[in-house]
Amino acid sequence: MYESRPESMSSFWMPFTNNRDFKAHPRLLVSAQGMYYKDVDGNAVLDGTAGLWCVPCGHAQPKIVAAVSEMVGQLDFAPTFQMGHPAAFDLAERLMDYTNHKFGHVFYTNSGSEAVDTALKIALAYHKARGEGGRTRLIGRERGYHGVGFGGLSVGGIGPNRKAFGPLLPGVDHLPHTHNLAQNAFSRGEPEHGAELADELERIVALHDPSTIAAVIVEPVSGSTGVLVPPKGYLKRLREICTKYGILLIFDEVITGFGRLTTPFAVDYFDVEPDLMTTAKGLTNGVVPMGAVFSKTFIHDAFMDAPAGIELAHGYTYSGHPLACAASLATLDVFAEQGILDNAKNLQPYWEDAVHSLRGLPHVIDIRTIGLVAGIELAGIPGKPGARAFAAFKQAFADGILIRTTGDIIALSPPLVLEKKHIDELFGKLATVLKNLD
Ligand SMILES: Cc1ncc(COP(=O)(O)O)c(C=O)c1O
Numbered sequence: 001m002y003e004s005r006p007e008s009m010s011s012f013w014m015p016f017t018n019n020r021d022f023k024a025h026p027r028l029l030v031s032a033q034g035m036y037y038k039d040v041d042g043n044a045v046l047d048g049t050a051g052l053w054c055v056p057c058g059h060a061q062p063k064i065v066a067a068v069s070e071m072v073g074q075l076d077f078a079p080t081f082q083m084g085h086p087a088a089f090d091l092a093e094r095l096m097d098y099t100n101h102k103f104g105h106v107f108y109t110n111s112g113s114e115a116v117d118t119a120l121k122i123a124l125a126y127h128k129a130r131g132e133g134g135r136t137r138l139i140g141r142e143r144g145y146h147g148v149g150f151g152g153l154s155v156g157g158i159g160p161n162r163k164a165f166g167p168l169l170p171g172v173d174h175l176p177h178t179h180n181l182a183q184n185a186f187s188r189g190e191p192e193h194g195a196e197l198a199d200e201l202e203r204i205v206a207l208h209d210p211s212t213i214a215a216v217i218v219e220p221v222s223g224s225t226g227v228l229v230p231p232k233g234y235l236k237r238l239r240e241i242c243t244k245y246g247i248l249l250i251f252d253e254v255i256t257g258f259g260r261l262t263t264p265f266a267v268d269y270f271d272v273e274p275d276l277m278t279t280a281k282g283l284t285n286g287v288v289p290m291g292a293v294f295s296k297t298f299i300h301d302a303f304m305d306a307p308a309g310i311e312l313a314h315g316y317t318y319s320g321h322p323l324a325c326a327a328s329l330a331t332l333d334v335f336a337e338q339g340i341l342d343n344a345k346n347l348q349p350y351w352e353d354a355v356h357s358l359r360g361l362p363h364v365i366d367i368r369t370i371g372l373v374a375g376i377e378l379a380g381i382p383g384k385p386g387a388r389a390f391a392a393f394k395q396a397f398a399d400g401i402l403i404r405t406t407g408d409i410i411a412l413s414p415p416l417v418l419e420k421k422h423i424d425e426l427f428g429k430l431a432t433v434l435k436n437l438d
Contacts, residue, residue, distance in 0.1 A: 004040065005028065022120040025394070027397050029045070031391055032059035032060060033059050033060045035047055035419075036059070037402065037416055044400060045400050045401065046406075046426055046429075047059070048396075048412050048413075048414050049127060049400050050282075050286070050415045050416075052281070052286075054281035054286035055285055055304075056282040056340060057415065057416070057417060058082075059415070061330070063330045063337075064287050064327055067326040068323050071322050072323055075322045076322070077321065078322055080108070080315070080319050087278070088320035088331065091329050092106045094332050095328075099265065100264075100268075103296060105300040106294050107292065108316075108320040108321075109292065109403065110316055110321070112146075112147050112252075112279075112280035113146075113360045114383075115278035115279060116146040116149065116152040116217070116278050117147075118291075119215075119252075119276045119385065120138055120152075122276060122299065123250065124215075125303070126214075126248065126435045129302045132246075134212055134215055137172070137214060138210065138216075138217065139175060139215070139216040140157055140172065140217055141176070141217075141219075141222075142157035142174050142227040142242060143158060143175055143219060143226075143228060144157040144217070144222060144225070144252075146219075146252050147254070148161070153170055155217050156225055157177065158224070167320045174377060175201060175216070176393075177228060178231055181365065181366055182195055184304075186367050187229065187369075188368075188370075189369070190230070190234075191231050191368070194238075195232060195234045197231070198237035199237065201242070202241060206365060210246065214247070215247060215249070215276075216247055216249055218238065219252045219255065220235060220251050220270060220272075220375065221256050221260075224406060225407075226409030227374065228375075230270070235270050239274070242275075248299070249275050249276075250274055250275065250276045250277070250278065251265075251266060251272075251277045252277075252278045253266055254279060254281055254291070255413070256371075257277070258282025258335075259280060259335065259341050259417075260371050260373060260413060262345045262368060262371045275296050276293060276295055277293070278291065278292075279292050279293075283328050283329040283331070284327035284331055287327040288324040289324065290325075347423070347429075348372060351369070351423055354423045354424070355374040355412070358427065361434040361435060363379045364376060365378065372416055372418075373413050374412040375409050375410070375411055376409065376410040376412070377408065378408045378410070378437075385408065387406035388437060389409060392410060393410075395437070396433050410430075414426070
């Protein structure tokens with residue numbers, strides 16, 4: 001059991017972390033149960049972020065723990081290249097049920113980044129298979145986050161993530177983001193203003209010609225850039241324009257999938273269907289790494305008309321890993337058996353009111369909520385972008401709550417098994433942090 005500090009912390013090059021600052025002031029977690037982590041000093045830390053948006057059913061769900069333990073003893077690994085194992089097929093069928101058969105097929109990956117790059121490759125190969133190989137352009141959106149592979153980075157729109165890694169993919173364009181503090185501040189659910197920003201796709205289409213465009217990818221709700229909720233009617237408009245020009249629409253549901261908006265997927269919440277959907281995180285309740293690309297049947301079938309042979313030259317050693325499949329099957333059981341979505345739905349109004357009760361506290365310039373997500377935007381310290389929110393993050397952890405920050409925005413996304421008392425604790429402590437923030 002790991003319960004004490006490591007002897008040395010120098011060799012682990014930590015991801016998306018200020019390594020020098022962290023190693024000077026480490027925050028170490030040693031166990032987790034339900035809504036709480038325990039840190040290395042034995043303090044309870046309320047999980048306000050479901051880890052990294054990835055633990056919808058709460059920590060250490062007995063059924064998931066048992067399923068993974070059992071599978072590791074039975075089948076620790078099995079290839080899925082020209083081979084298979086039953087759980088991978090069972091899971092695919094169960095996932096189709098979970099989407100209410102809005103999709104017909106699923107391709108397994110190991111992460112959200114891989115799911116995104118896989119979806120982009122499927123989009124390109126789909127057009128090629130149909131004799132439209134000129135459709136090579138990919139359209140993302142400013143402030144979009146689609147992971148860290150070169151495909152996802154190229155369609156992503158977060159400057160600091162991109163700037164050290166060029167050249168990125170050629171032939172990529174970006175829609176404008178939809179964040180509009182002047183008109184939409186302190187919104188609950190979809191903000192009123194901005195549906196017309198989807199029409200920017202018409203401009204991009206006119207510029208490049210539709211015969212050159214393969215796909216548009218957006219997060220239905222942008223998470224990592226600080227909770228940007230789509231304006232009313234925006235996603236439907238995007239869908240219409242893509243359909244009009246034969247462009248595939250990809251929803252990146254790595255964050256919004258598996259209950260975050262109180263529905264199985266954002267597809268259900270917004271009643272807009274993309275052609276491909278990327279997922280990860282909640283797919284296995286975060287227990288074993290896994291991602292998945294959901295595909296409409298017509299895309300899959302376009303590959304099956306080719307002469308006999310491997311239809312899609314793509315895959316990962318660990319696509320459909322037995323432990324990940326076991327974790328995901330158990331996660332779907334837990335969703336159903338424990339009424340996880342019902343709990344999220346019932347608590348959503350209480351959650352929303354609690355978040356908006358922070359309005360008026362020092363530095364708070366916007367609050368936005370949807371499902372069990374909240375973005376709390378703070379005024380930045382001039383010349384030190386992100387410093388104020390990061391100070392809040394550190395203080396919050398010291399006070400026993402885990403929050404997440406991006407720039408000067410606090411993003412909250414608790415496990416969906418939370419209760420009113422957890423909401424009270426989270427916002428009681430966060431209010432104190434904000435009141436005392438420089
Ligand atoms: C929308 C979205 N896409 C892709 C990713 C990348 O997922 P991963 O970190 O599993 O590669 C993330 C991660 O937060 C995400 O939020």
